[in-house]
Amino acid sequence: MATQQTVRESAEGEARQPRSVRVVLLALMIAMLLAMLDNMIVGTAMPTIVGELGGLEHLSWVVTAYTLATAASTPIWGKLGDMFGRKGVFLTSIVIFLIGSALSGMAQDMGQLIGFRAVQGLGAGGLMVGVMAIIGDLIPPRERGKYQGMMAGVMALAMIGGPLVGGSITDHWGWRWSFYINLPLGVVALAMITTVLHLPKKQRADGTRIDFLGAGLLTLGITAIVLVTTWGGTEYAWGSATIVGLAVGGVLALAAFLFVETRASDPIMPLHIFRSRNFTLMSLIGFITGFVMFGAVLFLPLFQQSVQGASATNSGLLLLPMLLSMMVVSLVVGRVTTNSGKYKVFPIIGGALMVTGLYLLSTMDTDTTRFLSGVYMAVLGAGMGFLMQITMLVAQNSVEMKDMGVASSSTTLFRTLGSSFGVAIMGALFTNKVQDEMAARGGGAATAHSAQLDAASLARLPEAVREAYQHAVASGTHSAFLVGSAVAVLGFALAFFVKEVALRGTGPAAKPEAAGTAKDAAVAEAV
Structure with missing residues (x-):
């Protein structure tokens, strides 16, 4: 009788779990949207911000301060x-992000805005990590595939809606x-996370201290x-003392x-996690995915606006x-x-x-044509769809x-660093090629700003210069x-070395007692 009651209570608990998980996921997706949407919205408002606050020479730091703080704080938030427990740390990161947002909106000059954006980025570093880690705590990897579409949808919403929302807000309400x-x-x-999310509290072991030296x-280095x-x-030539000094200093750090x-x-950052072959491979594939994705996001709109005459709006x-x-x-x-528990084939197809x-x-x-370029983009998007969530799932x-x-x-962090390298390397190649082509085709009058012309500016150029610029x-x-394609080949090659290890969680056809433990899964594919 007691056994039957226990089974019934367990079944009722399982029936309730998906609903509570969906509520928590909704709150997590809102937090994830905050982190991803911010730069998209602010980027659209930047011309208006500069017009009011001045400081055009410091414009790049509005984005750089946010990016630096986000990247540097990411591993610290995770640790x-x-x-100390996922929930409290995650709530703290949201509060810091909101404080930075409020202060940025009240900024009176460019210096204040840059400083407040750094505060905002500090919080943003904990948002993405918190979302991924809490999902990792709540949902076994085998079951997590059910919710992958939500995360991909939030990313798509941020990239599509960000510029539209940013332009509308700036035009009607003001940049603040x-x-x-x-x-x-x-x-x-x-409010939702405070009331709905329930995770076990963690007690720090006696004698354990925060690794301040390692964090610093x-x-x-980052x-x-x-x-x-x-x-x-x-800002500086690649061979300048500033860039070389930063590179050497970063390597030494x-x-x-x-x-x-x-x-x-x-x-x-415990180095033993890199003893896992799958974890190391997923970190490298994530770096390559970030390299490719953010390069595509940067150059595709530029090509369609400049060459195909699309509107920047x-x-x-x-x-x-x-x-x-x-x-x-x-x-x-x-x-x-989720249904099969298999995943090795997906990184290979995606690559x-x-x-x-x-x-x-x-x-x-x-x-x-725009149609043909759209088909090409769909192929690239499909490849990233095979990789974006699988890398995090297998790593966890x-x-x-x-x-x-x-x-x-x-x-x-690896994905973030990949995006930084992608934008830098692909951007440098693009800019140099455009300027060389403009000079070769006799478009010298536009060479100085040739990589920054939008469709409206392009229309005002003489026809010969405009055609030269489009070819450039x-x-x-x-x-x-x-x-980017050559770099992606490396990701494709790495995917073949991923080892198929059973995902933790029951799945539709597995028995609970066969699910295994986190330690079992980690040891099973360690080199």
Whole structure:
């Protein structure tokens, strides 16, 4: 009788769980939307902000300060969640993000705005990591595929809706509301997470101390790398003393960080997680995916506006074929993973499609139609759909539950660094190619700002210069995407070395007692 009652209570608990999980996921998706939407909205408002606050020479720092703070704080948030409990740390990151948003909206000069954006970025670093780690705590990897479409959908919504929302807010409410809009969304997320999310409280072991030295060295290394990729070829020449000094300093800081982590009692990034072959491979594939994706997001709208004459107002809609394809494929992959428990084939297919899509995009020229470029984008989007969520899922499945935060933050960090390198390297190739082509075709009058002309400015150019510029952009796009395709080949090759390890969780056909433990899964595929 007692056994029957226990079974009945267990069944009732399982019936209730999906509903509570969906409520928590809704709150997490709102937080994730905050982090992803912010830069998209603010980017549209930047011309208006500069017009009111001045400081055009410091414009790039409004974005750089946010990016630096986000990247540098990401691994620290992950470790703090592992040490002190996920919920409290995540709520703290939301509060810091909202404080930074409110202060940014009240900024009176460019210096204040840059400082407040850094505060905002500090909180944003904990938002993405918190979302991924909490999902890792709540939902077994085998079941997580059901919810992959939600995350892909939020990403697509941010990229498509960000520029549209940012332009509308700036035009009707003023640029300060580009920051204030975060407050009501953040308050809703805070309220929902506080009341609905229930996770076990963690007690820090006696004698365990925060690895401040490791955190400081890692922050210095990440900061130097991001500054190199942000400033190189734009603010400073690649061979300048500033860029070389930052590169050398970054390498030395990271080398010292690795040395310190091997001796720390509780390292900020435990190096033992990289003993797992799958975790290391997913980190590298995530880096390559970030490299490719953000390069595509940067250059595709530019090509369509400059060469195909599309309007910049609806720039987010230009990426619709890629984003929709990514979202649909991610949803299907998630369902198949949940039902079958198999995943190794997906990184391989994704890598192949990503290489193919980038190569096809590199073939675009001034005669390429919007329909054909949309097909090429859909191929690339499908490749990313196979990879975006699988990389995080397999990485989390490859570590013990106690390391879920650092695993999530490390994977996120690699993707962030990949995007920085992608934008820098592909951007440098693109700019140099455009300027060389403009000079060769006699468009010298536009060479100084040739990589920044929009459709409206282009229409005011003499016809010969305009045609020269369109050919130059097509040539620059070819070089950028060809390099992206070559980098994607490495990701495709790495996918073949992923080891198929059973995902934790029951799945539709598995028995609970066969689910295994986090430690079993991590050890099973360790090198």
